[in-house]
Amino acid sequence: MLIIIVGMKCAMKGCMQTVGFLLDMDGVIYRGNELIPGADEFISRLRQQEIPFRFLTNNSQRTRRDVALKLRRLGLHATEDEVFTCAMATARFLASQKPRGTAYVIGENGLAAALHLNGYTVVDDDADYVVVGEGRTLTFEMIERGVRLVERGARLIATNPDATCPTDAGIRPGCGAIVAMIEKATGREAFSVGKPSGVMMRMAQRELGVRSHETIMVGDTMETDVLGGVGMGYQTVLVLSGHTTMEHLHKYAYRPDWIIDSVAQMPEQLFRPLVELAV
Numbered sequence: 001m002l003i004i005i006v007g008m009k010c011a012m013k014g015c016m017q018t019v020g021f022l023l024d025m026d027g028v029i030y031r032g033n034e035l036i037p038g039a040d041e042f043i044s045r046l047r048q049q050e051i052p053f054r055f056l057t058n059n060s061q062r063t064r065r066d067v068a069l070k071l072r073r074l075g076l077h078a079t080e081d082e083v084f085t086c087a088m089a090t091a092r093f094l095a096s097q098k099p100r101g102t103a104y105v106i107g108e109n110g111l112a113a114a115l116h117l118n119g120y121t122v123v124d125d126d127a128d129y130v131v132v133g134e135g136r137t138l139t140f141e142m143i144e145r146g147v148r149l150v151e152r153g154a155r156l157i158a159t160n161p162d163a164t165c166p167t168d169a170g171i172r173p174g175c176g177a178i179v180a181m182i183e184k185a186t187g188r189e190a191f192s193v194g195k196p197s198g199v200m201m202r203m204a205q206r207e208l209g210v211r212s213h214e215t216i217m218v219g220d221t222m223e224t225d226v227l228g229g230v231g232m233g234y235q236t237v238l239v240l241s242g243h244t245t246m247e248h249l250h251k252y253a254y255r256p257d258w259i260i261d262s263v264a265q266m267p268e269q270l271f272r273p274l275v276e277l278a279v
Helices: 039-048 064-073 086-097 109-117 140-151 175-186 198-208 222-232 246-251
Strands: 003-005 020-024 053-057 083-085 102-106 129-132 155-158 164-167 170-173 215-219 235-239 258-260
Touching (some): 020 222, 053 198, 083 086, 083 198, 086 109, 086 129, 102 140, 129 140, 129 175, 140 155, 155 175, 198 215, 215 222, 222 235, 222 246
Parallel strands (some): 020 053, 020 215, 235 258
Antiparallel strands (some): 164 170
């Protein structure tokens, strides 16, 4: 069993605080269509101890209801309220920037549904925003239309910066790769809402009802999960059950607070409220 403590952060206020977990999914809770061993026991313990948590994903294809159903079919009791997607974060962000606006969507149902729920209308022309997600049904004609709309003044939004998406057959182009075509063609840089952006991280943290130093980000990716957590002042846990290995870590100037094999080896300290000492 591997547990490496890289560093610990603890605010000093003379009181006992709760904790909350933000959990990446693919590579942390499951791989492909199989639960990672021990993930169900880990989630059960969070429930038993009434520790708040959210399943956090940079995949904008599915609605939160769809994601919850997948988790249940894998053997985890999950509700849609426990799921937070980058599509939700993107829709909420746009609604705060320009309420009841319009968007041309390059993506799938999860993204369009989130926009509708937040008062947005999906259009083909005269859009306020071109919003790019990922998916398997995209066409080059959609990219062309997106380029033309951005040239006419629509603002360019990406649901996340991930260049690839993992699948059972291997990787495929992700949102970052798709939006790069529009960026190159127009000379406009997309604003990305998903991890590691603080926009998505802060929204999910608020749902937990905890403060930054009480938030624990668990992920398998340095560039999104750990980087986002470090930037937000969260405690960060890197699991090696995904695609990051110890050999990869020398490339990064930042470090997670903990490195463990999987969520089955979650350190006992992280299940307990933070005891903060007065200074």
